Amino acid sequence: MNQIEQYSQLIRKYLADQASKEEQELLVGLMDDPVFLQAWEKVWRENSYDAQPATYPDPHRMLENIMADPRITTAASTLQKTTDGHFNLRRSWWQVAAVFLAFCGAVLWGYYNFYTVDRLPKEQLSKVSIVxxxxxxxxxxxxxxxxxxxxxxxxxxxxxxxxxxxxxxxxxxxxxxxxxxxxxxxxxxxxxxxxxxxxYSLKMADGSLVQLNAGSKIKYPVKFDAKLRLVQLEGEAYFEVAKMDNKGKRVPFIVQSGAQKLEVLGTHFNIRSFGDHIVTTLVEGKVKLSFADATLKEQLLTPNDQVIFDQNSKRVKKEQVDPFYSLAWKNGNFAFDNASIEAVMEEVARWYDVEISYQDQLQGQHFSGTISRYENIDKLLKTISFAGGVHFERKGRRIYVLN
Incomplete structure (x- = not known):
C-alpha cells in the first residue's frame, strides 16, 4: 500500500468519525505534508460527487485563502508559514482540527463558487494530482x-x-x-x-476466489444453496471457482451477466461486461455459455477460448486468444494487442477515474503494449502517445485526445 493510500484511509476514518485520538493527532501533524494534501483531495473527490467535475481546486492555494479568513485567523494565530511554502503547526490537535474542518467546507464552497476549467490556468490544471x-x-x-x-x-x-x-x-x-x-x-x-x-478481492463461502475490477459489482449469497451456486456480475471480474459437491454430485456454479449465463465446468476464467459487449475468456477447465435469446447456440469453451457476445446485435463470436491480455488487469498491468485508442482510453478512464474527450477525428489509431496500472498518469500518456500515434492534453481530471 503506497503512502497516499495510507493517508487516504486515515482521512476516511476521520471523516467517518472512527479515528482514535492518536490517529486524529497524527492526521493534524500531517497537514503540511504535500502527499497528505494529495490524499485529502483524492478522498474528497471519491466521496463528494456522483459525476466527477473536470477539475478541482488546488489544496495548497485553498489553505492559504482559509488562513487569511478573519473568522479563522484568531483561532490559528500560531500557524506560521515557512519559506518553503509549508506551515508549522503550534497548537493542540483539537484547535487545528477546527481549522481542518473549515478547510474541508471551504474547498467545497470554493469549487462551486469560483473554480471552473476556464478560470484555472493551463499550468495549474496540468499539476492536478491523479493517482x-x-x-x-x-x-x-x-x-x-x-x-x-x-x-x-x-x-x-x-x-x-x-x-x-x-x-x-x-x-x-x-x-x-x-x-x-x-x-x-x-x-x-x-x-x-x-x-x-x-x-477488490473476495473469497466466497464455497472457497471460490473473485477479483473485481474497477467500476464493477457482484451480488452473491453468503451461503450457497446445496443445489445451485448463482452470482450476478456487472463489470469485470476474474474467477477461480472451487469444487463443491452435494451427496456425490457437483453443484453447478453460474455467473449471470446481462443476457448471458455462464455455467462453470472448470475453474479459472475472466468475464468483462461493460456496455453491450460481454467478453468471456477461459484460462483453465471448461465453461458453458447460454443466452437469454433461445435462438443463439450454446458455446462450450476450452482453455484459451474467448467468446464476445454483443447483446444489441445478438451476435456471438468465438476465437482462440492469448489470455495474457484479458488477465493483465488482475496482475497490475494494462496490456493491449492492436487495441483501438478508444478501448485503451476507456481502461485508463476507469482505473484513474478521469474523463476522456476526443477533440479530433481519429483515423483508426491502435496501440499495442504493456504498461503498469500504477504508473504516473503523465508518463502513461506519453507512452501511449509515442506508440499509438495520438497526442494528449490534460486539464485537471479531463484528458483531451488529439491527432
Missing amino acids: PGSDKAIIILENGKQIDLSLLRADTVLDQGEYLITKDNEGQISYSLKDNLTSINNIVYNTIVTPRGGE
Missing part, C-alpha cells in the same frame, strides 16, 4: 446497510448474526458461518461494488 486505483469497495448487506471496506482494519471480523465477514491481512473479504450453525434459514445476499479507481 492510480487501489483497493477500495463498498459492501451492501441484505438489509441495505453499506460498509466502506477501506475503513476496516486488517483482521477485522464483522458479526452479522448467522455468519461472519472477515477482512484478512491482505485486505481480502471472506465469509464463514458461526460454529454452532450448519446452515442459514434463508438465502442472504451481499453485494460488493467497486468505484472507478477501485478494485
Whole structure:
C-alpha cells in the first residue's frame, strides 16, 4: 500500500468519525505534508460527487485563502508559514482540527463558487494530482446497510448474526458461518461494488476466489444453496471457482451477466461486461455459455477460448486468444494487442477515474503494449502517445485526445 493510500484511509476514518485520538493527532501533524494534501483531495473527490467535475481546486492555494479568513485567523494565530511554502503547526490537535474542518467546507464552497476549467490556468490544471486505483469497495448487506471496506482494519471480523465477514491481512473479504450453525434459514445476499479507481478481492463461502475490477459489482449469497451456486456480475471480474459437491454430485456454479449465463465446468476464467459487449475468456477447465435469446447456440469453451457476445446485435463470436491480455488487469498491468485508442482510453478512464474527450477525428489509431496500472498518469500518456500515434492534453481530471 503506497503512502497516499495510507493517508487516504486515515482521512476516511476521520471523516467517518472512527479515528482514535492518536490517529486524529497524527492526521493534524500531517497537514503540511504535500502527499497528505494529495490524499485529502483524492478522498474528497471519491466521496463528494456522483459525476466527477473536470477539475478541482488546488489544496495548497485553498489553505492559504482559509488562513487569511478573519473568522479563522484568531483561532490559528500560531500557524506560521515557512519559506518553503509549508506551515508549522503550534497548537493542540483539537484547535487545528477546527481549522481542518473549515478547510474541508471551504474547498467545497470554493469549487462551486469560483473554480471552473476556464478560470484555472493551463499550468495549474496540468499539476492536478491523479493517482492510480487501489483497493477500495463498498459492501451492501441484505438489509441495505453499506460498509466502506477501506475503513476496516486488517483482521477485522464483522458479526452479522448467522455468519461472519472477515477482512484478512491482505485486505481480502471472506465469509464463514458461526460454529454452532450448519446452515442459514434463508438465502442472504451481499453485494460488493467497486468505484472507478477501485478494485477488490473476495473469497466466497464455497472457497471460490473473485477479483473485481474497477467500476464493477457482484451480488452473491453468503451461503450457497446445496443445489445451485448463482452470482450476478456487472463489470469485470476474474474467477477461480472451487469444487463443491452435494451427496456425490457437483453443484453447478453460474455467473449471470446481462443476457448471458455462464455455467462453470472448470475453474479459472475472466468475464468483462461493460456496455453491450460481454467478453468471456477461459484460462483453465471448461465453461458453458447460454443466452437469454433461445435462438443463439450454446458455446462450450476450452482453455484459451474467448467468446464476445454483443447483446444489441445478438451476435456471438468465438476465437482462440492469448489470455495474457484479458488477465493483465488482475496482475497490475494494462496490456493491449492492436487495441483501438478508444478501448485503451476507456481502461485508463476507469482505473484513474478521469474523463476522456476526443477533440479530433481519429483515423483508426491502435496501440499495442504493456504498461503498469500504477504508473504516473503523465508518463502513461506519453507512452501511449509515442506508440499509438495520438497526442494528449490534460486539464485537471479531463484528458483531451488529439491527432
